Amino acid sequence: MIDSVDLLPTILDLCGMAAPEHVQGRSFAPLIAAGGAYTARRFVVAENVMPEVITTGDKGYFVASGKGVGGIRHPDAKMLRMERWKLNYYPGHGGELFDLRNDSLEFDNLYTDPARQRTLQEVEAELLDWLITAGENGQITRRWLL
Numbered sequence: 247m248i249d250s251v252d253l254l255p256t257i258l259d260l261c262g263m264a265a266p267e268h269v270q271g272r273s274f275a276p277l278i279a280a281g282g283a284y285t286a287r288r289f290v291v292a293e294n295v296m297p298e299v300i301t302t303g304d305k306g307y308f309v310a311s312g313k314g315v316g317g318i319r320h321p322d323a324k325m326l327r328m329e330r331w332k333l334n335y336y337p338g339h340g341g342e343l344f345d346l347r348n349d350s351l352e353f354d355n356l357y358t359d360p361a362r363q364r365t366l367q368e369v370e371a372e373l374l375d376w377l378i379t380a381g382e383n384g385q386i387t388r389r390w391l392l
Contacts, residue, residue: 247286247287247288247289247290247327247329248274248277248287248290249271249287249290249291250271251269251270251271252271252272252273252274253271254269254271255269255271255272255273256271256273256274256275256278258273259273259275260273260275260278288328288372289326289327289328289372289376290326290327291324291325291326291327291373291376292324292325292327293323293324293325294323294324294325323335323336324373324377326369326372326373326376327346328369328372329346330345330346330347331343331344331345331346331365331369332344332346332352333366333369333370333373335370335373340357340358341357342355342357343355343356343357343359343362343365343366343369344356345362
């Protein structure tokens, strides 16, 4: 798995330059170079900051640059995608958990399936850990504490 944040460090690496310390990504240049060693990511994360995701359809929220919607920079959806599992999480509004190995088209939402609660907790813990360690800790509000 490769994340979009990996592009900058990869380009810099291919140019023989080091990525700045604060850059979240990591170079996948070894995948491009013949015989290079690369350890794949365990997961990738994406964010959706569209207010209508968490509302009843009212899109009248004021969005302020750097402050997000209503003072919350990331008010709605986060997605964590692993090789097998995909979690779409909507704080305060539930989520979706898909087993991509057995449901690649994402038809069967396992988020509330009692048999998948341990898996859900493990995937949610990965997401929370990412939020805490990826420079997003200023956005951790009580509603993100899964």
